[in-house]
Amino acid sequence: SAVISQKPSRDICQRGTSLTIQCQVDSQVTMMFWYRQQPGQSLTLIATANQGSEATYESGFVIDKFPISRPNLTFSTLTVSNMSPEDSSIYLCSAYGTSDTGELFFGEGSRLTVL
Amino acid sequence: AQRVTQPEKLLSVFKGAPVELKCNYSYSGSPELFWYVQYSRQRLQLLLRHISRESIKGFTADLNKGETSFHLKKPFAQEEDSAMYYCALREDSWGKFQFGAGTQVVVTP
Numbered sequence: 001s002a003v004i005s006q007k008p009s010r011d012i013c014q015r016g017t018s019l020t021i022q023c024q025v026d027s028q029v030t031m032m033f034w035y036r037q038q039p040g041q042s043l044t045l046i047a048t049a050n051q052g053s054e055a056t057y058e059s060g061f062v063i064d065k066f067p068i069s070r071p072n073l074t075f076s077t078l079t080v081s082n083m084s085p086e087d088s089s090i091y092l093c094s095a096y097g098t099s100d101t102g103e104l105f106f107g108e109g110s111r112l113t114v115l
Numbered sequence: 116a117q118r119v120t121q122p123e124k125l126l127s128v129f130k131g132a133p134v135e136l137k138c139n140y141s142y143s144g145s146p147e148l149f150w151y152v153q154y155s156r157q158r159l160q161l162l163l164r165h166i167s168r169e170s171i172k173g174f175t176a177d178l179n180k181g182e183t184s185f186h187l188k189k190p191f192a193q194e195e196d197s198a199m200y201y202c203a204l205r206e207d208s209w210g211k212f213q214f215g216a217g218t219q220v221v222v223t224p
Contacts, residue, residue: 030209031209033212042214042215043159043201043212043214045212092159100208102149102161102166102205103164104161104212105160106159107158109158
């Protein structure tokens with residue numbers, strides 16, 4: 001299994017600012033992902049965080065808006081840049097464990113409100 | 116492109132009644148299907164996967180490739196089953212997941 005910690009758990013931000021969310025896993029994992037969960041909607045994959053290289057972004061998400069870092073196998077950050085109210089959402093970090101059982105582990109999420 | 120559809124946003128059932136959450140998918144290959152659950156104030160977690168063919172907390176789900184469905188069922192709902200349920204699909208091992216919109220289940224006494 002993998003225990004994932006995210007911080008901040010929630011924040012209120014001003015329009016135009018940027019916020020970085022940190023994700024720490026308690027074990028070395030191969031695959032890490034960042035999801036967005038908007039109110040009343042499903043989870044949408046933002047990108048796959050690749051260790052030591054640029055993240056792989058899904059359609060509709062770009063590096064300038066959501067820069068991602070993954071310096072090692074246990075840590076990743078997601079920055080939400082130049083925020084607008086439309087970015088208000090829950091951002092979830094997730095990862096597979098050390099073996100592929102098909103189970104994806106999730107952090108508790110970071111709830112961002114942009115005013 | 117792969118797609119997962121959960122037609123019901125909300126299911127309200129009485130305790131002891133059967134509950135069925137519908138999930139349909141569109142994918143040309145042989146996907147792996149999963150059900151994830153999120154209880155109040157808890158993180159999202161795996162409930163069951165189709166390849167395991169197991170019953171978890173009384174829930175079962177059968178993959179029907181002909182109907183491209185993976186419905187989740189439980190014969191007797193309990194109050195602790197109240198939660199948000201997501202059907203999910205992935206194309207291959209270590210792959211990314213596609214989640215459905217989710218179904219909120221409310222079990223009333």
